[in-house]
Amino acid sequence: MFDFSSITKETDLYNLHTHTQFCDGHAPMEDFVVEAIDQGFTHLGFTPHSPISVESPVNMSRDDVQAYFDEMARLRTVYGDRIHLYTSMEIDYVSVGDGPNNEYFRNLPLDYRIGSVHFIPSIDNPEDMVDIDGKFPGFKERMGLKFNGDIEYVVKTFFSQMMAMVEEGGFDIVGHMDKIGFNASMYRANIDEEPWYDQLVIALFENIMDHHLTIEVNTKAWLQRNRFYPNLKYFGMLKRYNAPVIVNSDAHYPTLLNNGRLEALKLLHVL
Secondary structure (H helix, E strand, O other): OOOOHHHOOOOOOEEOOEOOOOOOOOOOHHHHHHHHHHOOOOEEEEOOEOOOOOOOOOOOOHHHHHHHHHHHHHHHHHHOOOOEEEEEEEEEOOEOOEOOOOHHHHOOOOOEEEEEOOEEEOOOOOOOEEEOOOOHHHHHHHHHHHOOOOHHHHHHHHHHHHHHHHHHOOOOEEOOOOOHHHHHHHHOOOHHHOHHHHHHHHHHHHHHHHOOOEEEEEOOOHHHHOOOEOOHHHHHHHHHOOOOEEEEOOEOOHHHOOOOHHHHHHHHHHO
């Protein structure tokens, strides 16, 4: 396991969830590094969406992995005396054996690994993996095309995938653990306030604690959607159980490296 204790001091500025030109990031990696230094960051970790076994326009290809490593080595040479740079990936859990604990990812020279779920099987075909991430209009369309409008199936399957990923292991940080809540609540208002939904989140949280993993507080959607992942209402649970937490902006643009992070850190301290 990667030791995060040295980079989560209150006096440090850090972000360990940053996307790149190798996936769906919107600027070259060097632009992120320069912006981070300008903003006073002390630690920056890059996490391109990992190569994946299903078709995806967002994920990097295996052919680009070495180029990513080479660019990281160059950036460390140029900027390493001004900022700590970390090589990582946001690794998708797709199915049993196809996720962060896969031998391919275990053998990559990564400093740490974020495990996330972005795909679940369609309601009629377990081999048809469907992207349930992204903006709501696309999610709503896929609800009709792939899930017969069954939002409870989507939510329960998302959390089932998250639970399976935690059980299999092979990663350090749990990425945006309840991100499905936003699109689900847009599709059916207040679904994330229903008791069964809360029970799914709590069960996942307890499983994460049992496996001694770090939970990401993902701040990407705070300014636009007024939402953290996990949702703000679960921050008290994080504090009550003294859960290991990393606050990440999930940045796709250099100017958003610190988006929502200070607000989340403040709320974590006062709740």
